[in-house]
Amino acid sequence: MSYNREDYIRIKAEFSQKYLRAQNRATERRAELYAAIPEVRKLDGMLSQTGMEIMAVIRGGKDTEEQIAAIRQRNRELLAKRAELLREHGYPEDYSDVQYDCDKCGDTGFVNTKMCDCMKRALIAAGYESSGLGALIRTQSFDNFSLDYYRVGGANYDAMRRAAEGLRRFAESFDRTAYANYLLIGGTGLGKTHLSTAVAKTVIERGFDVLYVSAVGMISDFEAKRFNDGNGMKHDPDRYADAELLIIDDLGTEVSNQFTLSCLYDLLNTRINNRRCTFINTNLAFRELEARYNERITSRLLGEYSPILFSGTDIRRQKIQRVK
Numbered sequence: 001m002s003y004n005r006e007d008y009i010r011i012k013a014e015f016s017q018k019y020l021r022a023q024n025r026a027t028e029r030r031a032e033l034y035a036a037i038p039e040v041r042k043l044d045g046m047l048s049q050t051g052m053e054i055m056a057v058i059r060g061g062k063d064t065e066e067q068i069a070a071i072r073q074r075n076r077e078l079l080a081k082r083a084e085l086l087r088e089h090g091y092p093e094d095y096s097d098v099q100y101d102c103d104k105c106g107d108t109g110f111v112n113t114k115m116c117d118c119m120k121r122a123l124i125a126a127g128y129e130s131s132g133l134g135a136l137i138r139t140q141s142f143d144n145f146s147l148d149y150y151r152v153g154g155a156n157y158d159a160m161r162r163a164a165e166g167l168r169r170f171a172e173s174f175d176r177t178a179y180a181n182y183l184l185i186g187g188t189g190l191g192k193t194h195l196s197t198a199v200a201k202t203v204i205e206r207g208f209d210v211l212y213v214s215a216v217g218m219i220s221d222f223e224a225k226r227f228n229d230g231n232g233m234k235h236d237p238d239r240y241a242d243a244e245l246l247i248i249d250d251l252g253t254e255v256s257n258q259f260t261l262s263c264l265y266d267l268l269n270t271r272i273n274n275r276r277c278t279f280i281n282t283n284l285a286f287r288e289l290e291a292r293y294n295e296r297i298t299s300r301l302l303g304e305y306s307p308i309l310f311s312g313t314d315i316r317r318q319k320i321q322r323v324k
């Protein structure tokens, strides 16, 4: 697992703050108790001696077990007294205990050296955020991807089933060594975005850094970086090169000129060289890709990407018709 670096730094800082807040809240509450019930301060003073008393007994080395049992017994009595005092004054017993959001890790994010589930969850939520998937993450997943839409005219059901199953396996087994590139080709409304979003979601949940972007959005970030000091950038283009999975949606809808072609070429080439997985979705057929992009780009798309041909009848329309 190698979450997005910025997310990781931010979440770690948030956990440190959470931890300190919990400590401070407990300190404040303790002060409040001392002001309201002065006897509690005395009890706490005595309770805080317990450890040292036990140490002294151990060092003394005589009748240790009996003495320790006695200290423990007194400790229990002091605690009971304290609890009773608090109750009498209308406070819950644990009023000044440190109350963490997560008892497992005490809001440190780690249990021994292992990352706690609460921190993993926070990182996944941050991963959704920073992936650029926005609302798609909530509406498109493998769970609501149905093959039924490919039973109608024009669809190659078996090919779509193989594609969906293959991508699901790819996503569910994604790890550091994963390397595959896919070119999702087909007409509008056939599920390219849906299926690639489902892959993205699964890979984020496995703890990897995923970036989803439209070709138009990506080019606009490259332009902002190159011509406008980065102003208005949604994602730094460096992240396009680094993300462990990059999904470029709607290739072919961006403007095409020398600059955009060279950005695209550099990006695809860098990712291939670094063995980073990339998905590209497009409405353009091979021949149209060849006409639009230069040889260096198309030869990479043809040579390094596995094509997945989407077929069928516009699912947006099928859904509307089913509702009617």
Ligand SMILES: Nc1ncnc2c1ncn2[C@@H]1O[C@H](COP(=O)(O)OP(=O)(O)OP(=O)(O)O)[C@@H](O)[C@H]1O
Pocket (backbone or CB within 6 Å): 139, 140, 144, 145, 146, 147, 149, 186, 187, 188, 189, 190, 191, 192, 193, 194, 195, 250, 282, 283, 315, 316
């Ligand atoms: N197999 C499917 N099961 C359920 N819903 C689907 C399926 N495929 C697509 N959809 C839904 O149909 C709509 C269109 O799908 P999607 O956006 O993935 O198409 P697309 O191939 O990306 O089209 P475009 O080329 O226009 O971008 C979306 O709302 C999507 O959630």
Ligand SMILES: [Mg+2]
Pocket (backbone or CB within 6 Å): 192, 193, 194, 249, 250, 281
């Ligand atoms: Mg789409």
Ligand SMILES: [Zn+2]
Pocket (backbone or CB within 6 Å): 102, 103, 104, 105, 106, 107, 108, 109, 110, 116, 117, 118, 119
């Ligand atoms: Zn935790």
